[in-house]
Amino acid sequence: MTPPRDVAVVAYARTDHQGPAEGLSEAEALLPVLHDALAQAGLAPGEADFTCSGSSDYLAGRPFSFTLTLDAVGAWPPIAESHVEMDGAWALYEAWVKILTGRADTALVYAHGKPSAGDPRDVLTRTLDPYYVAPLWPEPASLAALQARALADAGHTGEPPGPTPGPPAVTDGAAAVVLAAGDAARRMCARPAWIRGADHRVEPHALGLRDLTDSPSTRLAAERAGAFRAPVDTAELHAPFAAQEAVLRRALRLDDTVTVNPSGDAAADPLMVTGLIRLGEAAARIHRGASDRALAHATSGPCLQHNLVAVLEGDA
Numbered sequence: 001m002t003p004p005r006d007v008a009v010v011a012y013a014r015t016d017h018q019g020p021a022e023g024l025s026e027a028e029a030l031l032p033v034l035h036d037a038l039a040q041a042g043l044a045p046g047e048a049d050f051t052c053s054g055s056s057d058y059l060a061g062r063p064f065s066f067t068l069t070l071d072a073v074g075a076w077p078p079i080a081e082s083h084v085e086m087d088g089a090w091a092l093y094e095a096w097v098k099i100l101t102g103r104a105d106t107a108l109v110y111a112h113g114k115p116s117a118g119d120p121r122d123v124l125t126r127t128l129d130p131y132y133v134a135p136l137w138p139e140p141a142s143l144a145a146l147q148a149r150a151l152a153d154a155g156h157t158g159e160p161p162g163p164t165p166g167p168p169a170v171t172d173g174a175a176a177v178v179l180a181a182g183d184a185a186r187r188m189c190a191r192p193a194w195i196r197g198a199d200h201r202v203e204p205h206a207l208g209l210r211d212l213t214d215s216p217s218t219r220l221a222a223e224r225a226g227a228f229r230a231p232v233d234t235a236e237l238h239a240p241f242a243a244q245e246a247v248l249r250r251a252l253r254l255d256d257t258v259t260v261n262p263s264g265d266a267a268a269d270p271l272m273v274t275g276l277i278r279l280g281e282a283a284a285r286i287h288r289g290a291s292d293r294a295l296a297h298a299t300s301g302p303c304l305q306h307n308l309v310a311v312l313e314g315d316a
Contacts, residue, residue, distance in 0.1 A: 007099045008185040008192030009312065011040035012280035012287075014175035014273075020116035021172035026060070030112050030174040031072040037176040038108065041188045045074040048178065049104035051081045052095045054088035054111040055272050058123050069112055080104070087111060088175060088276030089238075089298030089308050093198055099181050106184060110176035113272035120170065120271060127301050129205055140240070143207075143302045148243035150212040156246065173270030175277050193283035193294075193312040197225035200308035202301075212303055218251040221309040227295050228253065232311070234285055234294035235260050236278040240269045244304055248297060252309070262290075275299065279310055286314040 013036035015021070021029045038045060051073060055066045066083045075081065084090045088111020095107035115123075121139035128134040178188070185192040201217035201224075203210050222228060235258050239245035245260075254260060263281040270277070275298025285291035293313045300306040 003100055003195075003197070005100050005102070005181050006185070006194055007096055007179055007181050008189065008194045009177050009280070009283035010180045010185050010189035010192050011037045011178040012176070012284050013037040013040070014277055014280060015173045015270075019169065019171060021114065024172075025068075026055075026065075026112045026114050026174070027069045027072040029114075029172065030069050030110065030176075033174045033176045034072055034108070034110060037110075037178050041106075041178040041180065043106065043108075043178065046077065046079055048106045048108040049080065050095055050098050050107040051079055052083065052091040052098075052107065052109050053081075054084050054086050054091035054276065055113060056085060056123075058126055059113055059115055059118065059120070059271055061118055073108070073110075087272050087274065087298055087300055089279055090200065090275070090300075092177060092179070092276060092279055093200060093308060095179055096195055096198060099179060105181045107179040108176065109179065109276070110174065111273040111276045112174040113270050114172045115271045116170050116172050124302075127305075129207070133207065140302065144241035144243060146207075147212045147247070147303045148241070151243050151246060154213045156213060169269075171270040173273045173277075175273050175280055177276065177280050177283065189287065191287050191289060191314050193286035193314060196311045196313050197227070198308065198310040199224035200306065202306045203304070205305070207303065210303070213247065215247050215251040215304045215307060218248060218297065218304065218307040218309065221307050222252050222295070225309045225311050227309060227311050230293060232258060232293045232295045234258065234262060234282060234291040236263065236282040236294065236296045237261055238275045238278045238298045240274075244299070247304060252295065252297070275308065279312075282310075282312050286312055289314070
């Protein structure tokens with residue numbers, strides 16, 4: 001289906017540290033990122049028609065923690081604002097739909113995560129099946145090893161190398177993008193990254209009901225987003241573990257002609273932010289003229305449970 005409006009990523013910014021944000025609150029880490037993205041788009045704080053954020057109260061360890069970062073956004077006079085308890089990639093999806101429906105022409109999307117405040121290995125068990133898996137408290141690296149073993153047992157060898165095996169380093173971070181429709185996007189950005197399609201799908205919650213060597217949800221999301229209608233030259237994949245990148249490459253039909261994760265920092269995994277970073281990095285390559293048609297992927301949950309795929313294009 002052709003989207004009813006042209007919507008583009010016109011600005012992108014992120015934190016540049018690759019470890020704990022020592023001494024900084026989430027709002028303090030987020031503030032310069034927001035100012036950078038808004039300045040690129042020529043918007044003042046509070047000027048975007050819609051604001052949507054992604055983060056996790058579980059990760060922060062307190063309820064409604066996302067409201068504290070609104071001090072960095074500027075919520076007075078009142079703004080139209082929403083939040084998803086997900087990676088910021090899903091906040092971008094909500095904002096994209098908001099603009100498609102004509103309810104907004106511009107949107108500020110941001111995400112933040114401070115996993116160094118606790119132990120992600122414990123927090124992430126809350127995403128598991130509460131009856132059979134969560135009581136065992138398996139950490140993400142153990143589940144990724146289960147997926148890698150499934151790939152090895154199925155004879156999938158020789159895949160291109162992915163991120164360094166083992167759990168990603170604990171990284172705090174924040175990222176922000178600005179979306180705009182039609183002529184507004186062209187005024188704000190010399191080469192907008194047009195979102196030609198986006199979709200997200202989910203696998204069964206129970207690991208025993210899934211084939212861990214494949215990702216049907218990624219394939220279906222890519223198909224619905226239009227990724228297979230024409231070749232892409234760039235793919236930014238959210239794959240914290242090497243085995244997951246191997247699964248994604250096959251599900252997305254990526255061959256050697258596609259540059260995968262050219263941003264070079266896929267192993268850094270600021271929780272609740274990485275998916276939005278993958279989208280932002282794909283858009284940034286289009287802004288610079290380094291890509292004409294890019295695919296961006298975000299994931300959530302154990303072993304690629306929930307997957308979002310977006311296709312971005314530059315002007316011909």
